[in-house]
Amino acid sequence: MNNDSNKNHINIGLIGIGKIGRIHILSANELHNTKFIAVYHPDMIKAERFADTYNVEKIYDDLDEFLALREIDAVDICTPTHTHYEFIETCIKSNKPILVEKPITRTLEEFDHVVELINRDKNKLMVAQYCRFIPEYKMARKIINQGKIGTPINIKAHRYVNAPTYKNWFFNEKLSGGIILDLLIHDIDAVIWILGDEIESIYSCVNNFNLKEFDTPDFASIVIKFNQGTIASINGAWILPKNHYTPNSIDSMLEIFGNKGIIEINDRNDSKMKLFNIKQGFQLMSTDPLKIYKAEIAHFSNCLLKNKSFKMDFKSIRLSLEACLKAIESYKKSEPIKI
Known part of the structure; x- marks a missing residue:
C-alpha cells in the first residue's frame, strides 16, 4: 500500500465479478474511505460489461498487470471458494493487503500455508466473516x-x-x-x-x-x-x-x-x-x-488508513x-x- 499519511481513502482492486463482488462494490459506493478502481477477470468482455455497469475505471484480464498497478492499495478476492488459496498466495507476493470472502480456503492445509505466508505481517489479510x-x-x-x-x-x-x-x-x-x-x-x-x-x-x-x-x-x-x-x-x-x-x-x-x-x-x-x-x-x-457489508469493508479500509490491526483472530477462523x-x-x- 502507498504510505501516504494524508491519504483519506483506500483504492481497491476487485478479483471476481459474481454476486458477492457486486455486493462489495455497491456497499463501498456509500463509504467515504473506500473506492474500487480496478477489476480483474480473465474474460475481458465480461470485465468490460461489469466495469461499465459499476463505474470501475480500469479493467484487466492479466493478473500480473492488475497487481502491478501502483494505484491499487489493496485487493478484494470475491471468487469461488476453491480458487481463494491461489489468489491469496499470488496477492501476498505482490505485497498488497487482502480482503477475502469467506471461507478463507477450501482446506486446512491451504489455510495453514496462508498463515505461514503472512506471519511476518498479520495486517496483510482480513477474512470477510459476515456475521x-x-x-x-x-x-x-x-x-x-x-x-x-x-x-x-x-x-x-x-x-x-x-x-x-x-x-x-x-x-x-x-x-x-x-x-x-x-x-x-x-x-x-x-x-x-x-x-x-x-x-x-x-x-x-x-x-x-x-x-x-x-x-x-x-x-x-x-x-x-x-x-x-x-x-x-x-x-x-x-x-x-x-x-x-x-x-x-x-x-x-x-x-x-x-x-x-x-x-x-x-x-x-x-x-x-x-x-x-x-x-x-x-x-x-x-x-x-x-x-x-459496509461495516466489514469500512473496517478493512479504516485499519489500513490508520495502520491498525484487523479485528481478526486467525485461531477462531481456523476453528470455524x-x-x-x-x-x-x-x-x-x-x-x-x-x-
Whole structure:
C-alpha cells in the first residue's frame, strides 16, 4: 500500500465479478474511505460489461498487470471458494493487503500455508466473516462476556436461503464445500466467535430434497458440543421458497439460552434483538444501523488508513473452517467427530 499519511481513502482492486463482488462494490459506493478502481477477470468482455455497469475505471484480464498497478492499495478476492488459496498466495507476493470472502480456503492445509505466508505481517489479510459484523451479533457477544444471561447452555441457529442456482460450482462439494462450508460457516463461525470456546465434538446429518440432479445435500443439521458444556444446534437449507417474506430472501435466527437469561435475534423481526434476564425482564435492544457489508469493508479500509490491526483472530477462523470440514466428515461417516 502507498504510505501516504494524508491519504483519506483506500483504492481497491476487485478479483471476481459474481454476486458477492457486486455486493462489495455497491456497499463501498456509500463509504467515504473506500473506492474500487480496478477489476480483474480473465474474460475481458465480461470485465468490460461489469466495469461499465459499476463505474470501475480500469479493467484487466492479466493478473500480473492488475497487481502491478501502483494505484491499487489493496485487493478484494470475491471468487469461488476453491480458487481463494491461489489468489491469496499470488496477492501476498505482490505485497498488497487482502480482503477475502469467506471461507478463507477450501482446506486446512491451504489455510495453514496462508498463515505461514503472512506471519511476518498479520495486517496483510482480513477474512470477510459476515456475521462478525452484524451489530446484533456483536451486541450478543458483549452481553455474554458481561455475564448478563449467565452461562450459555444452548444455542439454536438456522439459515435458510434460496438455492444459488446462478452458478453450479456451489453444488460441487469438492469445489465449494457444499451447504455446510458455503452456507453454514456463517453460523458456525458466529457461534464460535460469540462463545470464545473450543469445540469438543461435532455431529451432522443431511438430506437432499430439491437438488437431486446435483447429488448434493440441500439441508444440513449440525450439533456442536463445546468444551465448557454449551450445546449448539445449527440448521441450514438451500430450499427456502422464492419470494419469502424475510429481508433479502434469507431466513436466519440465533437464540442463546443461558441460566440467567435469553438472547433472540430473528430476521423475521427485521433483525431486532430481544434480551431477557432475571432482573429486568424483556428488553428490545437498539442496534447500530450500519449495514453489514459496509461495516466489514469500512473496517478493512479504516485499519489500513490508520495502520491498525484487523479485528481478526486467525485461531477462531481456523476453528470455524475445521468445524465445517469435520461436520462434512461426520455426515459421511454417520458418527460424531472429535475436534
